[in-house]
Amino acid sequence: MNLTLKVWRQKNAKTAGKMVTYPANDISPDMSFLEMLDVVNEGLILKGEDPIYFDHDCREGICGTCSLYINGRPHGPKQAITSCQLHMRSFYDGQTITIEPWRAAAFPVVKDLATDRSAFDRIQHAGGYVSVNTGGVPDANEIPIPKPIADEAFNSATCIQCGACVAACKNASAMLFVSAKISQLALLPQGQPERYQRVQNMVAQMDEEGFGNCTNTGACEAECPKSIKLTNIARLNGDFLTAKIFKSEEIHA
Amino acid sequence: MELNAKLPEGPLAEKWDKQKFNLKLVNPANKRKYHVIVVGTGLAGASAAASLAELGYNVTAFCFHDSPRRAHSIAAQGGINAAKNYQNDGDSIYRLFYDTIKGGDYRAREANVYRLAEVSVNIIDQCVAQGVPFAREYGGLLDNRSFGGAQVSRTFYARGQTGQQLLLGAYSSLNRQIHLGKVKMYTRTEMLDVVVADGKAQGIVTRNLRTGAIETHAAHAVLLCTGGYSNVFYLSTNAIGSNVTAAWRAHKRGAYFANPCFTQIHPTCIPVSGDHQSKLTLMSESLRNDGRVWAPKTVAIAERLRKGEIKVTDIKEEDRDYFLERKYPSFGNLVPRDVASRNAKEVSDEGRGVGASGKAVFLDFAEAISRLGEDTVAAKYGNLFDMYYQITDENPYKQPMRIYPAVHYTMGGLWVDYNLMTTIPGCYALGEANFSDHGANRLGASALMQGLADGYFVIPYTLGDYLATIGPKAVDPNHPAFAQTKKDVEVRVAKFLSMKKGTKTVNEYHRDLGHIMWEYCGMARNEAGLIKAKGLIQALKADFWKNALVMGENEEINFSLERAGRVADFIELGELMVDDALMRRESCGGHFREESQTEEGEAKRDDENFSFVAAWEYTGENQPEKLNREDLIFENVKLTQRSYK
CATH class of the missing domain: 3.90.700.10 (Succinate dehydrogenase/fumarate reductase flavoprotein, catalytic domain)
Structure with a gap:
């Protein structure tokens, strides 16, 4: 198939970017979207032009590195997959495909289609863990966890930190991402001792990074490649409120 | 150099305890005077960095990804073994040890494998304490499943995303230490060389992948947790960025490379x-x-x-x-x-x-x-x-x-002693980057086990012994070895960037190399094919340096440059793999020499002549590498033809 690509090119965060048009010819429908970009890039390199930069690594939908905004949707037109799992059979011959980076103030462009998502790491630093050192922990089966709770915690824990939720949100809110981590640990007995401290610390860091507020439109859930649910946000809000009302003396100690 | 694996004396089950007692300790007040570099933040690197920081050491960690959580450990699917015997089906530490030694076709050290089986049970406890959501039974206890090469169910799992959940556990511990200021994390930073000063690893040279800045970092010890080299085959199940450069650079500075031809085809x-x-x-x-x-x-x-x-x-x-x-x-x-x-x-x-x-x-x-x-x-x-x-x-x-x-995993890697130290004093290799525990074939669900064993439960003990020996005096970053190594890296980068007149992309060379490796050094190997492959790789190398095309400048994100360095190293490694496969005129595990098979077509070992670890020593540019042998001594298991009938 032959396609026309309209790609966002930007040298770095300090320079202005623009859309540039490239042809992508002789593309097989069995190629992945990123393999299609590889082919275009090989052509650009041989012509002596600067190849299109995009972040990617595992190419099997789990590392969360790839982050393309394709035809107006994070990770493209299909549900519950990442850009690297998208195949060209989802497009038609002659189609024009627009490719942009995630757009959010908290995710400055690094180059072309890659953004700096270190804000997410800093939110994790603020409290996305159970404070246990290596060694000196109880036997694994001394902590029984009901299967439905363990399964629910697992569902939240499958977030790949790609940032599609932020990119999909009109407010560039990071609530789905933050709430997934909060939920995983709030559901599990291991997460209880630091539960209310954690939610406050992570939300405070989220605000500091400049993400927008949540207005419950649900675009994040619709576009999440791992189908993380809005109920996580409800759980975050519940815990946050509880922390503010009932535990403040402990939290501000 | 004489290879000394530093295996402790005594009965198998007491070796690790004995070693832990004999290793020197660093007192808590002195730990904060030491600085440790950890390269790579997968299971081995993240767990090592977090555990060492918890002990009080100052850690600097590096990854080439945009976040430490992207390391390819994240893609491991099936599970992690542990000899918990929760299923009451006859499992034990000895059985896990035995299965792993046998599965590796008797080409691993008994003492290492036994230690691995021993600490496997602690790993599961640790991960659960971190909040890793393993699969559970309705009664609330942990579930297990079976994996290849075992007749017991000892594999713990988190649906098909076990690696992801374990890595996120280690990443969360790492994050806690970053927050506490005990780990300084560098992302989008690639290690391009090891600084060896006065015969010891004392630092590394890195390139910032965003700005191109080439910098030196000094430390008392360097831990390479940089994964395997399956991408030498171009097509593999590894991530696109997975590469051998850190290990290969250390090899060229004096770390022996062990059993490079032992690769796993999944x-x-x-x-x-x-x-x-x-x-x-x-x-x-x-x-x-x-x-x-x-x-x-x-x-x-x-x-x-x-x-x-x-x-x-x-x-x-x-x-x-x-x-x-x-x-x-x-x-x-x-x-x-x-x-x-x-x-x-x-x-x-x-x-x-x-x-x-x-x-x-x-x-x-x-x-x-x-x-x-x-x-x-x-x-x-x-x-x-x-x-x-x-x-x-x-x-x-x-x-x-x-x-x-x-191609999925590489059992070969940097040679390490029982303490995980390479042949460069102060330079360690953990996880898939070393060769130590899987022999000639790794059993399923054992990679996660080994990565985390090395990081959580081995290096925190063994590193202290070396650090106590060298003392807490700060490393001198003005030692001429730092400036010299940095210069070597700058010259190499400049050489790549001068290759603007080339006619063939780096990716095409990589694909060509992959074809050669898969065809002649893949699932079946024979003498004629390996000799042919050696010639083809040498020709490819010469052609690469003449005709490869590298775009752009240093002072920007430049994946053409990044890949050029990695592919150049893969080409050299490929030749060593072929040498190793040619030398090993026996079949064992994943290394199948067509000349050495049983009547039924199974791999036939030659224990008399090949019961050793091949540790290759770099001797200079375009010189043949020197083979050093570490004989494998089996005191507990009887070597037999593996049978799964």
């Missing part, structure tokens, strides 16, 4: 389709718990299927050959990976393969679906089935998967 991957493919995708070994491997019984039926004259559902039960169940009745579909892979290749080579290329066999769930129901199968393997559907556009609930072996 039997159940989605087959190659077309020339454009950039990577292969694994379908977890756990699928062989319920999936049955088969191929058409005759070439005639296979041919009709390939031509599309019949559909897979038209093939009658009696015309299907469940070849693993037939040949290995006691292990059936759960034979080790090397055995399963070779059988799939054999069947395809006979002309009984399926799919357009004929390079595939079936993995069939029809029986499991009728026995357990589609919902149960989906709960166990749903994400894998979805992944398969995405890539192939075929529904595995309705028709069998097509699978074929692909």
Whole structure:
């Protein structure tokens, strides 16, 4: 198939970017979207032009590195997959495909289609863990966890930190991402001792990074490649409120 | 140099305890005077960095990804072994040790493997304490499943995303230490050399992938946790960025490279389709718990299927050959990976393969679906089935998967002693980057176990011994070795950037190398082929330095430059792999020399002549590497022809 690509090119965060048009010819429908970009890039390199930069690594939908905004949707037109799992059979011959980076103030462009998502790491630093050192922990089966709770915690824990939720949100809110981590640990007995401290610390860091507020439109859930649910946000809000009302003396100690 | 593995004396079960007692300690007040560099933040690196920081050491960690959580450990699917015996099915530390030594075809050290089995139980406890959501039974306790090469259920798992959950556990511990200021984390930063000063590793040289800044970092010790080198084959199940550069640079500074030809070909991957493919995708070994491997019984039926004259559902039960169940009745579909892979290749080579290329066999769930129901199968393997559907556009609930072996893991790596130190004092290698525990074949669900064992429970003890010996005096960053090593890196980068007149992209060289390796140093190897491969690689190397095309400048993100460095190192490693495979005139585990097989076509070892670790020593540019042998001594297990019948 032959396609026309309209790609966002930007040298770095300090320079202005623009859309540039490239042809992508002789593309097989069995190629992945990123393999299609590889082919275009090989052509650009041989012509002596600067190849299109995009972040990617595992190419099997789990590392969360790839982050393309394709035809107006994070990770493209299909549900519950990442850009690297998208195949060209989802497009038609002659189609024009627009490719942009995630757009959010908290995710400055690094180059072309890659953004700096270190804000997410800093939110994790603020409290996305159970404070246990290596060694000196109880036997694994001394902590029984009901299967439905363990399964629910697992569902939240499958977030790949790609940032599609932020990119999909009109407010560039990071609530789905933050709430997934909060939920995983709030559901599990291991997460209880630091539960209310954690939610406050992570939300405070989220605000500091400049993400927008949540207005419950649900675009994040619709576009999440791992189908993380809005109920996580409800759980975050519940815990946050509880922390503010009932535990403040402990939290501000 | 004489290789000294520093194995402790005494009975097997007491060795590690004894070693822990004999290792020197660093007192808590002195720990904060030491600085440790950790390169790579996968399971081994993240767990080591977090654990060492918890002890009080100052840690600087590096990864080339945009976040430490992206390391390729994240993609491990099936599970992690531990000798918990929660199932009451006869498991024990000794049994896990025995299975692992046997699975590795008796080419690993007894003492290392026993230690691995010993600490395996602590890993599960640690991960659960961190909040890793392992699969559970309805009673709330942990669930297990079976994996290849074992007859007990000792594999802990988190659906098909065990690596992800374990890495996120280690990443969360790392984050806590970053928050506490004990770990300084550098992302998008690639290590390009080790600084060896006064005979000891005292730092590294890195390139900031965003700005191109080339910098030196000094420390009392350097830990390389940089993964394996499967991408030497171009197509593998590894991530695109996975590379050998850190390990290879250390090799060229004096770290011996052990058993480079020991590579694992995983039997159940989605087959190659077309020339454009950039990577292969694994379908977890756990699928062989319920999936049955088969191929058409005759070439005639296979041919009709390939031509599309019949559909897979038209093939009658009696015309299907469940070849693993037939040949290995006691292990059936759960034979080790090397055995399963070779059988799939054999069947395809006979002309009984399926799919357009004929390079595939079936993995069939029809029986499991009728026995357990589609919902149960989906709960166990749903994400894998979805992944398969995405890539192939075929529904595995309705028709069998097509699978074929692909390169997946490398058992070889930097030679390390029992304390995980390489032949450069102060330079350690952990996880897949070292060679230590899997012999010539790794059993499923053992990579996660080893990465975390090294990081959580081995290096925190063994590193202290070295640090106590050298003392806490700060490393001198003005030692001339730092400036010299940095200059060497700058010269190399400048050389790549001068290659603007080339005619062939770096990616094309990588693909060519992959073809050579897969053809002559892949699932089956022979003398004539290996000699041919050596010539081809040397020619490829010469051509690369003459005609490769590298774009752009240093002071920007430049993946053309990044890849050039990695591919240049892969080419050199490829030649060493071929040398190693040529030298080892026996078959063992994943290394199958066609000249050395049993009458039934199984790998035939030559214990008399090859019961050793081959540790290769770099002797200079374009010079043949020198072979050093570490003899393997077996005091506890009896070496036998592996049998899974």
